[in-house]
């Protein structure tokens with residue numbers, strides 16, 4: 225059957241399975257990805273079926289994981305590595321930024337770096353320190369990396385295949401609090417381009433732009449706003465590098481108002497980039513400044529405060545009201 | 551790498567690979583091969599050890615009972631925390647079950663002026679340092695990121711990023727050496743953590759600067775689902791040699807041996823002889839944390855084999871053998887342990903959620919305009935609900 229209802233984690237798992245099955249050069253690497261199937265079970269069952277040579281439990285060394293993946297890619301493999309949690313990518317940050325991102329340019333295009341780095345990211349699961357962060361802007365600032373984040377099971381399935389097929393390094397941010405949300409996956413569909421944004425809900429009064437975990441919150445906000453007679457359009461950006469500004473521009477020139485929502489701190493975040501670009505592109509169409517809703521300029525708080533830290537329905541609706549008040 | 555070894559197992563190798571495949575089969579010492587310092591057998595018999603007996607020569611029946619009490623209360627505290635997690639009072643718990651001897655033995659070897667850098671499972675060491683155990687629970691409940699003043703007990707905050715604290719320990723010890731202070735530093739980490747670059751760099755720094763630091767690795771055989779074979783091919787303690795300092799493997803379920811070996815290492819460090827690596831060979835009897843499911847990756851028989859080496863039963867057998875404790879002692883301890891459990895339960899349940907504006911506290915020591923602005927905006931935003939409710943009346 226081509227259409228299945230799957231949780232996001234399972235959709236990614238199926239996608240990895242297809243990739244391992246179709247391309248013998250694809251490898252899965254990371255801490256606990258083998259027998260345990262990863263701490264979120266995204267790689268569940270893969271080592272059993274493809275062996276320890278394809279699904280590799282690595283030593284506990286993130287710099288080592290990414291550094292050796294680079295070497296394997298140089299040798300013709302297509303490694304898909306898992307960083308266990310967002311906050312643990314930093315031991316590997318050096319390898320990602322100084323090596324992985326620059327290898328292709330440094331070799332004047334003669335080397336390809338088909339490495340996918342999967343990072344379960346974001347908050348909302350009541351975890352301890354370093355397990356809830358959204359570091360996407362730190363990577364988006366670096367040329368040479370592509371950065372995507374699926375919000376649905378279908379995207380989890382298809383974007384993963386596309387990321388693995390990409391000859392560029394892709395940082396694949398998986399919204400961990402959506403892992404258990406189910407959605408339909410058509411395994412025979414023809415997917416749209418990896419970096420294209422999607423209009424998830426059409427509207428006429430204001431555009432909400434989000435990605436990953438915040439898409440669901442924005443859809444709920446749009447539903448709530450509709451009850452008050454406001455027509456809100458919701459965009460799922462899907463990719464943070466590159467960003468599909470055309471789709472945002474088209475939407476904003478229709479609705480004339482834009483609010484960008486993400487979990488990461490607002491300061492220097494992806495919302496800032498989008499606000500600046502859209503202001504350049506659509507200055508005369510805007511009825512209100514582009515507003516941003518996101519995390520604060522504070523360390524990610526302990527779990528009992530994350531509901532306050534993370535943008536929820538109310539904070540998004542508050543920004544909608546502020547924008548409409550101009 | 552594994553990529554090749556499995557390929558080798560499956561298909562005939564190309565000629566260029568044959569040599570490397572051969573090299574791989576040269577005998578290697580297994581990381582799990584125990585050659586360890588032991589003063590108490592699993593049956594609780596005292597073993598003579600010329601090198602280390604001197605370090606526990608002062609141990610009286612009373613101090614033995616003290617060690618026993620520490621281990622029992624720590625285990626009780628740990629069990630209480632595990633059930634509090636199950637009852638939804640804690641978001642997560644990292645149990646130390648099975649590692650009591652390694653922690654109490656090393657913890658009791660420390661002097662007040664020594665400084666401890668733990669990971670996230672050192673509840674027994676915290677106990678030895680006099681940190682109130684209920685303070686350890688705030689971060690697991692999600693109300694703070696570490697609820698104690700590290701300087702009050704020379705016990706640093708728990709570190710979750712694997713291996714990071716070993717460099718902090720090396721640096722701190724470099725400071726101790728510069729100050730000419732008569733104290734030492736101890737850094738705790740796991741067998742998995744030993745793969746991190748930070749740990750290798752901390753070895754390098756402390757060796758080069760002859761820093762008074764003891765690296766105390768609790769090799770509990772597992773790093774979540776990965777056995778030590780996935781981290782190393784040479785017994786861990788031997789690694790120290792390549793960095794230029796000694797390493798020793800101690801029976802981590804033998805509290806007396808852990809005490810002796812850590813005392814020796816600390817004394818060496820205080821005496822200006824530089825770092826030392828202690829590998830406490832032990833076992834994590836429970837799950838990695840309450841989020842983990844060990845049945846996915848390890849056999850029950852393994853745990854059962856280690857249960858026979860239980861650190862608490864071992865010391866109890868020795869106490870009884872030596873007539874160093876009577877029924878009254880055990881009964882009183884049981885009562886004390888019940889009381890501790892009750893106190894922990896009550897304190898945790900009464901722990902309030904933090905004020906929402908605590909998000910903005912302590913972001914900077916000197917203050918920051920952006921944080922002030924965001925705090926004010928957020929306070930106004932939250933207050934707007936109150937006034938909306940007022941108006942709605």
Ligand SMILES: Cc1ncc(C[n+]2csc(CCOP(=O)(O)OP(=O)(O)O)c2C)c(N)n1
Pocket residue numbers: 255284286308312315671710711712739740741742743744768770772773774834838
């Ligand atoms: C840099 C980093 N990577 C991954 C993790 C996730 N993680 C937490 S504990 C752990 C296993 C640690 O094993 P070990 O060092 O042997 O210590 P143990 O928990 O067994 O005491 C892992 C992979 C982490 N906390 N930090």
